[in-house]
Amino acid sequence: MAGAAAGAAHAADPTSTTTSTTGAAPTATPGVRGDTDLALVNGRIHTMDANDTVVSHVLIRNGRFIAVGNGPVRAQGRPFDVVNLRGRTAIPGVIDNHNHIVLMGNRPGYHTPLENAASIADVQEIYARRAKDLPDGAWITTIGGFHRNHLVPPDQPPRLPSRAELDDAVPDHPVYLSESFSGPSATNSAGRAFFSGLGIPVGEDGSIAAGNPTGRATLALRQTLLTFDERKRGAVDAVAYGLSLGVTTHLDQGAFQATGTPSDGAAHEDNFRMHLPFLDLLDEGRLDARLRINFLHMESDQATPELAARLRNAFPFFGGELARTGGIGEFIAQGTGPTSPFLAAARKVAAAGWRAEVHSLSQTDFQQEIQAFETVNAETPITGLRWVVAHVPFITEEYVNRLKALGGGLSLTGWRYLAGSPAGNGPPFRMIVDNGIHAGMSSDGMQIAPMNPWLHMYYATTGRNARGVVINAGQQITRHEVLRLYTRDNGWFLREEDELGSIEVGKHADLAVLDRDYFTVPDEDLKQVRSLFTVVGGKVVHDPGRWVR
Template identity: 60%
Template sequence: MSETPRRGPTRRDLLRSGALAGAAAAAAPMAGAGAAAAHGGGTAPAGDLILTNGEIHTMDRRDPVVSVVAIRDGEIVYTGDKESHARKEFTDPPRAIDLRGKTAVPGIIDCHNHIVLMGNRPGYHTPLENAYSVADVQSTIRARTRVAPAGAFVTTIGGFHFNQFEERRLPSLAELDAAAPHHPVYLSIGFTGPSVTNSLGKAFFESVPGPDGPVTVGADGAIAAGQQTGRATLALRRQLTFEDRRRGARDAMRYAVSLGVTTHLDQGAFQAADAPSDGAAHEDNYRMHLPFLSVFGDGDGIVRLRINFLHMDADPASVALGERLRNAFPFFGNDLVRTGGIGEFVAPVPSDPITSGSPGNLRWLEAARKVAQARWRAEVHSLSTTDFKAEIDGFALINAEFPITDLRWVVGHVPSITEDYVDKLKALGGGINVTGFRYFAGTPTAAGPPYRMLADNGIPLGMSSDGMQIAPMNPWVHAYYATTGVNALGVAINGNQLLTRQEAVELYTRANGWFLGGVDEDRLGVLAPGRLGDVAVLNRDYFDRRRVGDADLKKINSVLTVLGGVVVHDAR
């Protein structure tokens, strides 16, 4: 790809943002947050850009594939096949990039993930979801050590599984030593391990003082799942500074745009207790966003962040949830950062049947009732063969008291949902977002989700990653699983529930606007005049099955990512 000389403001000028200054200032500050987290003023990205000579899939049914897209002041002003017509939309010459026939799609929307957790990881967090052998792991870690200062931990906590490696195991201490002789390394799968470290990491973990240490590490670097992994992760978390978290937030954003993911609906975390019982999905729900808000406040935010607030209140009255609903605003912010709803939990998951009268069910109903009465959106998650029944039946009970049919309540993941309950949820105005977390460890008897049934049903449906604890964040890995049904072990486990490639990318773009709601629904996910100018230019032609085989889908990434007409990733 080639381009004409760039004119006008710098990217930093264009990205200067007032991302929820009031929300950051009101939150209890992390040590070191200071005024940076509350810095505000300014606008979202607003660049002038023409993309030409591309195969641009707009996801607009009226004009599905074009060769030219023009973005003025952050918004799309032209889509079509005439660059001369696009240039008429500008007073001053815009930046122009020749895509040289490459395939482009709207910026990917991930309607259910945990990018904020990813950005708060300890150490120099290094995604391994694109590694397929121990040698790949070593190469990825070796590259990371060129950035991390000597002696700094290189870590990967969640988002990968040894099933994806040819060897079907974690690397050994010796293999990690060979990749990073001057850096401690710590790799941990899932929520609570197992984990592995190298020699420098072993020396650190075995010397952790106090009641929460030391950590037992095997001669091969292995750390057992559960309590021992919890101690190791906790020891690393306790070393985090606010600046570390700001760096992690920037790294998470850079990784996302390298995949073409421009919008993230973050689903929060379990409240951390600062104890070994905390897992990869635990953080301080009331302060975890501050590093991200600080980065946005500095004008360095390069993704759109939408924030759901997760609540798992232990008290029957759901006091903390009630205070959130009284003292926060849904869908408040700007085009870069905006609050969302309550989820992916409103309270601990209820049991089926919802009418059992158990204390847990009563607590869940009371929490969901508060959300409905306050007229907030809610999202819950389903992982079992029965929990969706309790949740959707609970939605119906609450709807009879406080109507929710216009609030877009959502059930996520749904590996085992049945169509009768899909119909019940659809009648309540609800929707479903699906994730391919079974890709890592699913089997023919534990597969799902039922993509085909859901797509054919007509309920509002979106694709998400749930990255990155037990699932990859990479949308192209999820597209591979959704369109092939093949897991990381190479076993076909979901073969009668497949999507087409077109359907998968539509669910990651146009369809996901529904899950953002508010002004976002008509501004994101489609490349059409009046929409925000978010574009991902791909390294392979995702739509060409002849040239890009199924296995090649996992190798797709973005070579050029545009946010509001501003280039935020360029790997050309």
């Protein structure tokens, strides 16, 4: 095994967390110093390689795994910082092949995810904890990624927190929480005073109606709070939140072009500038996760001039190890039917040799999309371009096979976990995994779905939504299968399967050490899984408990 190639004899002190192979004091940032790298020992490290090997140790040097194995460890050459995992479970860094982390990073205020709240009391606790670290008067916001369904017991009607409940939790900060794309929303007394002063209607209980009122409220916060420095701070927060869950790579799917009007929802931003805060962090050496960028195009013009300009003036899969471009998607044009510009757009993407990703949520759109793919393939072969259809709650095996014949793949998400009703919510995980088409997991967070991968793994393995109702009966897959979809199998979607997705010698050293054993905990505990510490490219980027010290 690879560990044997590294030698055999240095065993870490089982009573300590971090030691050094040279007796030197432990470093604060293992894997970063030029003369010290990282060794993890005495763990249950699920490599997710082709043989599903479980090992006890890995050695990391220059940002890559140089040894993966069992038994004693002899660290040769320059010193390693050694972290004793004490039997903890470790996995490859989670890859989210379809989300909107760039939108999340550009939220106004101090965006605070509520996807993990299971009650109004949880909301109050999360907000109160958040307020402790904020400047006086700073806004606490949650825009998308949660649903009132999971904030109340199943025997009560779903609702958002009231003004009084938010005041009790956060009396000294204005609060704004808005569900999905365009509400409904809620605020506390400080927020109500702000919105009312602008003529935005707010109920006595702090409620703001969905649609135009919520649109006006969100727009007001964007116009008031979003400086470039605030966007950068939001980008840091968004990346850090993902790292706390073990997510080390994000394939961002863009946004609808902002208009600067109340019609803009949670999924709107300036498509041409929204990435700049993240790229600024990259330049400063502060981008701690890997970002892959798709470009969303929603033109109704049959000539699709913006798409044509993008294809002429940009490069796919261009950049470095931390940030690079991806493909066109999750929309390539507006609509999918025969009178839409979809087919014309697909022809342009194929001719330029780009990857395309499209979005399916209905019982018919995947048919129109895959039929268009077939038409394009007859003119310009796409079988090597890895075109993808995302979400696919209603896809049939006939169309899975038709896409498979085109060399395509499916991005799967448990987006109905939050708001699903008791029947037919898909996707048909079991059928798709058994079929063998290239498939991977995603979150589609943070608008209508949570970003937390463990919630999606819970849904995929149990079929249960946030209210405990089975809504995807007969399509459950195993914990191992869904973890594979979130790690090794997702490398294919990035064209980086030889670099990412499993713990193997030569690959980028991305991993997460979990706070519980994902493979054995009760089902309900899956939703609580978190990363004790997370490593990206050999650098410890999340370690709130100072496990590595």
